[in-house]
Amino acid sequence: MSEPLLDRHVAFVGALREAGLPVSLAEGLDAARALTVIDLAERETLREAYAATLVKRPQHRPGFDALFDLWFPPVISDGPPEPAPGHAERPVLPNETAELRDRLADLLMGDPDDPAFRAFARSMVGRFGRVPAAGNRQSWFSYPVLRALSPQTLIARLLDAMLAERGGVPETLARTQISRNIRKFEEAVVADVRRRIAEESGIEKIARTSVPLPIDRVDFLRLTRDELARLRREVHPLARRLATRLTARRKLGRRGRLDVRRTVRASLSTGGVPLTPHLRPRRPHRPELVILCDASGSVAAFSHFTLLLTFALREQFTKVRAFAFVDTVDEITAHFRPGVDVLDAVTRMTEEADIVRFGRTDYGHVFTRFAERYADAIGPRTSLLILGDARSNYQAPALDALRRLAGEARHAHWLNPEPRPQWDSGDSLASAYAGIVPMYECRNVAQLATFVEDLAQVY
Amino acid sequence: MWFASPDEVRGRLASVDYLADDGIATSVFLAGALGKPLLAEGPAGVGKTQLAKAVAQATGARLIRLQCYEGLDEARALYEWNYKKQLLRIQADGDAWEDIFSEEFLLERPLLRAIRSDEPTVLLIDETDKADVEVEGLLLEILSDFQVTIPELGTITAIRRPYVVLTSNATRELSEALKRRCLYLHLGYPSPERERDIVLAQVPELPGLLAERLARTVATLRGLELKKSPSIAETVDWARTLLALGRTDLDEGVMAATLGVVLKHDSDQSRAAKELGLPRP
Numbered sequence: 001m002s003e004p005l006l007d008r009h010v011a012f013v014g015a016l017r018e019a020g021l022p023v024s025l026a027e028g029l030d031a032a033r034a035l036t037v038i039d040l041a042e043r044e045t046l047r048e049a050y051a052a053t054l055v056k057r058p059q060h061r062p063g064f065d066a067l068f069d070l071w072f073p074p075v076i077s078d079g080p081p082e083p084a085p086g087h088a089e090r091p092v093l094p095n096e097t098a099e100l101r102d103r104l105a106d107l108l109m110g111d112p113d114d115p116a117f118r119a120f121a122r123s124m125v126g127r128f129g130r131v132p133a134a135g136n137r138q139s140w141f142s143y144p145v146l147r148a149l150s151p152q153t154l155i156a157r158l159l160d161a162m163l164a165e166r167g168g169v170p171e172t173l174a175r176t177q178i179s180r181n182i183r184k185f186e187e188a189v190v191a192d193v194r195r196r197i198a199e200e201s202g203i204e205k206i207a208r209t210s211v212p213l214p215i216d217r218v219d220f221l222r223l224t225r226d227e228l229a230r231l232r233r234e235v236h237p238l239a240r241r242l243a244t245r246l247t248a249r250r251k252l253g254r255r256g257r258l259d260v261r262r263t264v265r266a267s268l269s270t271g272g273v274p275l276t277p278h279l280r281p282r283r284p285h286r287p288e289l290v291i292l293c294d295a296s297g298s299v300a301a302f303s304h305f306t307l308l309l310t311f312a313l314r315e316q317f318t319k320v321r322a323f324a325f326v327d328t329v330d331e332i333t334a335h336f337r338p339g340v341d342v343l344d345a346v347t348r349m350t351e352e353a354d355i356v357r358f359g360r361t362d363y364g365h366v367f368t369r370f371a372e373r374y375a376d377a378i379g380p381r382t383s384l385l386i387l388g389d390a391r392s393n394y395q396a397p398a399l400d401a402l403r404r405l406a407g408e409a410r411h412a413h414w415l416n417p418e419p420r421p422q423w424d425s426g427d428s429l430a431s432a433y434a435g436i437v438p439m440y441e442c443r444n445v446a447q448l449a450t451f452v453e454d455l456a457q458v459y
Numbered sequence: 460m461w462f463a464s465p466d467e468v469r470g471r472l473a474s475v476d477y478l479a480d481d482g483i484a485t486s487v488f489l490a491g492a493l494g495k496p497l498l499a500e501g502p503a504g505v506g507k508t509q510l511a512k513a514v515a516q517a518t519g520a521r522l523i524r525l526q527c528y529e530g531l532d533e534a535r536a537l538y539e540w541n542y543k544k545q546l547l548r549i550q551a552d553g554d555a556w557e558d559i560f561s562e563e564f565l566l567e568r569p570l571l572r573a574i575r576s577d578e579p580t581v582l583l584i585d586e587t588d589k590a591d592v593e594v595e596g597l598l599l600e601i602l603s604d605f606q607v608t609i610p611e612l613g614t615i616t617a618i619r620r621p622y623v624v625l626t627s628n629a630t631r632e633l634s635e636a637l638k639r640r641c642l643y644l645h646l647g648y649p650s651p652e653r654e655r656d657i658v659l660a661q662v663p664e665l666p667g668l669l670a671e672r673l674a675r676t677v678a679t680l681r682g683l684e685l686k687k688s689p690s691i692a693e694t695v696d697w698a699r700t701l702l703a704l705g706r707t708d709l710d711e712g713v714m715a716a717t718l719g720v721v722l723k724h725d726s727d728q729s730r731a732a733k734e735l736g737l738p739r740p
Contacts, residue, residue, distance in 0.1 A: 024639055030493065037492040038465070038485070045465050048485035056638040058500070058645045111652050169676070169711055169735050176679040177651070232684050237502075237629070244588075244630045344730075 001036060009035065012071040013054070015204070019067060019211045021060050027053055043074060059214035066194070066211050070203050073195045075122065097148060100124070104185070105154050109162060112184040121188035124149060129193055140196045142189045151182045216445035220302035220417045228301055231445065232308065238445065239312035242452055287383045287410070287455070288319045292370065294388030295324040295350065296361045302417040303387050304346050306448060310385075311336040313452065321377055327362035329370045330354045361391060363429065364398035371401045375408075383455065384409040386437060389418050390430045397429050403436050415442040415451065461491025461518060461579075461622055476660045477506070477513035480653060486644040487514060496602045496623035498587075498638065501646035503628055504690025510646075511583040511624035520579035520622065525569040527590035533597060538609060539566045560611035570601055573621040580621040587637075588627040595637050598625075603640050649691065651678040657691060662698045672709045673698055677721065683734055689721035696720050711737050 001009070013028045031053040038049050047068050055064045107117050125140065128148045133139045155178055159166060162174045198206045215234065218227055262278035291310060293303040307322060314320055324332045330353040335345040357365075378384060384405060406412040414437045416423065416430060423430035423439075430439060442448050462468045465484040472479045472487070479487065487510070490497035499507040515522035525536055545559040567575070573582035584598070601607060605617035625641060627633060649657065655674040659665060665673075673694060681688045689697075697720045706713050715737040722728045731737070 022635075026639060030495070030642075033493055034489050037489070042465075044481040045485050048465075048482045049489060051482065052486040052489055052497075052642040052644060056498075056641075056643040058647070061645065113650070113652070169714065169737070172735050173672075173675045173679050176682055177675060180678075229684065236686050240630055241632070 001032065005035070005040070006032075008071060011203075012050075012067070015067055015071065015207050016054060016064065019063050019207070020214075020217075021055065021064065023054050027056075030054075043072060046072060057214070059216055063211045063214065066191070067207060069191050070194060070198045070207055073198070074118070077126075077196065077199060100127075101149055101154065104149055104151060105158055105161070108151065108154065108158060108178060108181045108185065112181050117185070118188050121185055122192045125189055125192040125196065129189075129196070140193045140200075142186070142193045145189050145193075146186060151185055155179075155182075216449070218445075219419075219443050220305065221299070221443070223301045228305075231305055234445070235305070235308045235312050238449060239309060242313060242449060243316060245453060287317055288379075288381050289317045289321070290377050290382050290384050290409070291320065291322045292329070292366075292384065292386045292388075293322065293324050294326070294361060295353075295355055296326045298361075298391070299387070299389050299417055302442075305445075306387050306415065306442075307336070308346070309448065309452065318381075323370065323374065323377075324349060324353055324355050325366040325370075326356045327360060327365055328355060328357050329366050329373070331374065360393045361388075362395045363388070363390065363392040363433075364396040364401075367398045367401040367405065371405055378405060378408045380408070380410055382409045384412040384437075385455075386412070386414045387417075388414075389416055389428065390414070390423070390433050390439075391427050392429050394427050397432055399432060399436060402433065406437050412437045413451075413455070414439040415448070416440065417442055419443060461514075462488050464488060471517040472513050473660075475513050475516045477509060477517075478653065478657050478660055480649070482644060483510065483646070486642050490624075490642050491622060493642070494620050496625055496641045497644060498625045498627065498633070498641035499644045499646055500627045500629050502648070502688070502690065504692035505646045505648065506691055507626040507646055508583065508585055511581055511585075511626070514622060514624065515581035515583075518579060518581070518622075520581045521576065522581050522583060523569050523573045523576070523621070524583045524585060527584065527586045527588075527594065529589060529591060531590045531594055535568060536570050536594065536597065537568050537601075537607060538571045539568065540564055541566050565609075565612070571607055571615070573623075574601065574605060574607055574615060574617045576621065577618050579619065582621040582623045584623065584625045586628060587625045587633060588630045592634070595634050599636060599640065602637075648678075648681055648688065651675050654678070654691060654694060658695055658698050661695045662702060665698050665702060666707055669701065669707060669709060670698065673701075676709065676714070679735070680721065680731055683730060685722070685727045685730065686724045687722075687727065693721045711735075 009032055013023055013031070016023050031050055034049040034053050035046075038045050040046060047065075050068060051061065051064060055061055103120065107114070107120055110117070124145050125142070128145045129140045129142065130138050131141050131144060155175070158178050159171060159174055162178075163170055194206055215227065215230055218231075223231065257280050259278045259280040263274050263276075266276055266278060267274040289310065291307065293307060295303055303324070310317075310320060310322075320336075321331065321333045322336065323329050332349045332353050335349045335353075414433060416439050418428070418430075418441070420441045422428070423434075433439065440447075440451060442451060462471070465481075465488040468488045469479050469484040472484075486497055489495070499510055501507060511524075512522060514520070540560070541564045545564050548555045548559055548564075569582070573580050587595075587598075602623060605620050606614055608614045648654075651671075651674040654677065655667075655670045658670045658673060659667065662670075677689050677694045677697075697717065700717050700720050701709065701713070704713075704717070714735070715732060718728055718731060718737070722731055
């Protein structure tokens with residue numbers, strides 16, 4: 001392997017590790033070995049060779065791709081970048097934009113894997129993406145590119161071009177295709193912007209900030225709409241994985257107590273000597289679960305996801321009852337009947353459930369009200385699970401009501417989607433409540449999965 | 460050598476009707492060139508098992524399959540002594556204690572058979588995630604050194620390294636140690652363009668336009684938040700269904716009537732019907 005290639009390889013592996021991919025020494029060597037047998041001029045082969053040897057989890061793939069594009073860019077801009085002459089950019093002619101949009105429309109109707117598609121994205125970044133920055137310098141942004149071409153406003157035109165008549169299934173299909181291609185175009189633009197920044201100010205600098213986190217590490221409170229949709233699609237696979245792990249644990253667990261009757265009965269065949277002890281199979285303990293979840297806007301994404309997950313895991317619990325609240329509380333179990341579409345359930349729950357009085361979260365009132373109305377929900381076999389950020393808008397905390405509830409339940413837990421350092425800041429009552437109910441930081445899917453696993457297994 | 464280049468992989472797999480993309484072609488090539496096992500992971504019905512079969516068929520190698528399940532153990536996966544035969548031998552000849560641990564009494568199981576095979580062999584370890592964690596430990600020795608130790612016979616080393624493909628549905632995470640020894644290939648759902656080609660390769664009688672329509676519909680369905688997204692295998696089934704019904708177009712009525720071929724949950728069907736604006740049967 002040549003010296004410069006080796007350096008690049010080592011730096012790339014280092015960057016992957018820095019971005020949180022667990023790349024072992026042996027895997028790095030495998031990758032290096034792979035480089036010796038493939039055609040290095042084929043960029044996609046190189047990418048897949050690295051992916052096959054280094055990336056062993058699908059969640060890590062987007063981050064890997066972003067880094068690969070930086071370390072092994074598809075093109076290198078020719079010549080030194082011309083200094084941006086202030087605002088004296090080449091003026092955009094009205095016709096020019098229209099022509100470019102025509103070209104984009106053509107590409108959006110085609111196959112996004114066509115090399116021309118990416119080449120067009122690159123040339124558009126070169127044309128529109130440069131923004132002069134302070135001190136006679138320049139920088140690259142994707143926003144001006146997308147604003148100049150505004151692919152979203154092409155949708156209607158594309159639909160007309162693709163369909164004889166609008167409406168029905170054909171339109172839905174065409175829309176899916178178009179929006180997928182637009183997304184691919186936007187991604188291509190963003191990737192090229194990153195490449196240009198990396199060229200000018202060094203790869204290491206941009207690599208640290210631009211690599212997307214794996215989806216199960218993304219903060220619940222910072223989810224974008226796309227990420228939320230992706231997460232919801234993860235609910236069932238995640239629930240399946242958790243369920244397998246939980247049943248496996250139970251089977252591995254200790255066997256039960258001695259079954260005297262069967263042992264004695266079996267000892268008759270060995271002349272009354274109990275050679276083989278028979279054990280009573282352990283009864284699986286499946287906890288009853290009562291979930292009390294904050295449905296206010298600030299933590300809604302977190303609550304919804306957790307609710308979906310617990311309901312997807314229903315077999316693991318004997319009974320699940322769910323209650324939602326903002327400043328008063330209502331039961332929402334019925335919305336999550338088996339077979340019900342989860343998305344509908346969440347929408348209907350927010351519309352129909354009686355959970356809002358004034359619209360400002362009030363934990364104190366909620367606990368009091370819950371103790372009055374649903375005291376029967378909590379018994380000695382129940383695990384109480386509270387989901388929320390404990391931000392109560394400076395209302396009375398009603399610690400006594402919570403203490404009573406927690407005292408009646410077998411266990412109580414509180415999941416807080418806020419990072420621990422922010423607890424107790426402002427109107428947060430985290431520590432006050434944490435003194436009664438053990439509170440756990442639960443900022444992403446990975447933490448949630450660990451918690452659910454412990455919850456279903458411990459008892 | 461199994462393959463000379465990723466392009467050759469693509470060509471030879473295509474000749475047995477398996478359409479490989481860049482990722483598949485490169486990792487299949489590397490698995491052969493580096494002599495490492497290939498772990499293919501992904502949702503059900505995207506062609507993981509089929510990949511191993513296609514590699515065997517394309518290279519003319521023998522396919523040995525180990526189907527994993529809960530409770531699979533050494534005796535089923537590796538080897539076992541034929542103790543009934545051993546007992547008979549001892550009863551027939553009291554001095555036979557020496558030679559009852561010989562070739563004659565050894566029952567080969569898939570892993571041992573693959574290692575001892577002197578012809579080119581593809582070893583498929585299917586649904587690795589279904590097996591217990593202990594089986595992974597057993598696989599580690601075999602997959603890194605391609606050798607097996609049988610106490611009575613000594614260590615058996617592979618004459619020719621078999622081409623190993625492991626598949627997993629990711630119902631549980633495989634151990635880091637196992638993943639580290641393998642090349643990893645994530646098989647996801649294909650792009651509509653590739654899926655159309657796959658459908659046409661599997662069901663050549665289907666009109667091209669209908670295949671295109673089918674692939675786009677399935678891509679849209681996968682975009683919805685469903686309990687279980689339709690797999691490639693189900694798309695192919697759908698194509699066969701339409702063909703059997705003698706349909707040449709996929710309009711709303713036909714779609715609503717045959718949605719059950721790709722969506723197997725009632726809530727998924729109603730969600731899809733709602734999003735696509737289909738009449739509910």
